[in-house]
Amino acid sequence: MFMKTFEEKWTAWVDDQLTGRELAEFEASLPDQAAALAEKNSARQLGTFLKEQLAAVPMGNADFFSHQLSERIVRDERAAAPARSDSPSWWTIPRLFWTGATSLAIFVVCAVMVINIRPTADHSQYLTQILNARVDPTLSPNATVSIFESKEDKVTVLWVDGLKSLPSEFASK
Amino acid sequence: MHTEATPAQADVSEFDLIKRCQAGETAAFDELVTRYRTRIFGMIYNMVHNEQDAWDLAQDSFVKAWKSIGRFQGKSSFYTWMYRIVMNVTIDWLRKKQVKGGGTEFDDAVQLKEVDPASKTLPRAEAMPHEHMEHGEIRARIDKAISQLSPEHRAVVLMKETEDMQYHEIAESLGCSIGTVMSRLFYARKKLQNLLRDVYENV
Numbered sequence: 067m068f069m070k071t072f073e074e075k076w077t078a079w080v081d082d083q084l085t086g087r088e089l090a091e092f093e094a095s096l097p098d099q100a101a102a103l104a105e106k107n108s109a110r111q112l113g114t115f116l117k118e119q120l121a122a123v124p125m126g127n128a129d130f131f132s133h134q135l136s137e138r139i140v141r142d143e144r145a146a147a148p149a150r151s152d153s154p155s156w157w158t159i160p161r162l163f164w165t166g167a168t169s170l171a172i173f174v175v176c177a178v179m180v181i182n183i184r185p186t187a188d189h190s191q192y193l194t195q196i197l198n199a200r201v202d203p204t205l206s207p208n209a210t211v212s213i214f215e216s217k218e219d220k221v222t223v224l225w226v227d228g229l230k231s232l233p234s235e236f237a238s239k
Numbered sequence: 240m241h242t243e244a245t246p247a248q249a250d251v252s253e254f255d256l257i258k259r260c261q262a263g264e265t266a267a268f269d270e271l272v273t274r275y276r277t278r279i280f281g282m283i284y285n286m287v288h289n290e291q292d293a294w295d296l297a298q299d300s301f302v303k304a305w306k307s308i309g310r311f312q313g314k315s316s317f318y319t320w321m322y323r324i325v326m327n328v329t330i331d332w333l334r335k336k337q338v339k340g341g342g343t344e345f346d347d348a349v350q351l352k353e354v355d356p357a358s359k360t361l362p363r364a365e366a367m368p369h370e371h372m373e374h375g376e377i378r379a380r381i382d383k384a385i386s387q388l389s390p391e392h393r394a395v396v397l398m399k400e401t402e403d404m405q406y407h408e409i410a411e412s413l414g415c416s417i418g419t420v421m422s423r424l425f426y427a428r429k430k431l432q433n434l435l436r437d438v439y440e441n442v
Contacts, residue, residue, distance in 0.1 A: 073425035109428050115439035116400040123281035132272050135301050
């Protein structure tokens, strides 16, 4: 035990907590060892006296003490309960904020994805649509006629395949 | 350690009781109260010297203990932890009482600094023979002497002399260093020796 002051050393000496070199040094430092020993005995006598006189303080109505305490705890908890039920259970202000921010972020990501959807490269640049297909099944049973139109380039293409003869009304003039 | 625990109660470990209290079981707390109420009440009574005040302060201490038992981590014994609450409540009450009363009951700065660390305590001139003193008178003398100590000095000397607590346990209960405890114990003992020597040397 490391002690600095005279008071600390004296207390430890009275309580027999000083040992070894510390004890020897402290006792050697006392100017009047006999008087110091008398003081030590007196302090210990005081301790015994206080223990005898003060230790057993009777507590009347001990069970009533516990009963009163239990009632008070229940009362306090009941008083605290309404305050607890008034407060939002899950929708706290920080949670509201984060929920809103997350929803907004998801919306923005979806919007960007939809905007960025483009036709893939293997699609025709014409973005064609078949406008009409007319063939004579008797004269040209395997023939196909397709008309493509590219609105972007303002071009219309007539694609004819498998015709044995071109009808006169389609002949270019 | 003196408690009111019966053999059946002692079977239930304090650790279990504390765990049940932390789960909100008031019956477990009631059992802890039963174990410690007399000792706590006695300690407070020795500090405040009034039964009603001691009763109320003991109630306040146990209510605070119940409210904060969720934070008890078991680093110290339950009793040391409980004593810390008791000392906070009681010392705070004594300080407020001192302020209201104008600080006449005790004054550390004036009374304890008057004690020379190297002084010897002397018998009082008007020694009162034990055979003429009844228990009530002895008790009154002790109470009067203790009331001249500051709350902190009272706490230290009572915890040491009546509870047999170790320096480190007292320090933990009061939230101060072991050196402070030993120093306070020195001055409190000197003061009480001066005030009570004629009584205890004749008992």
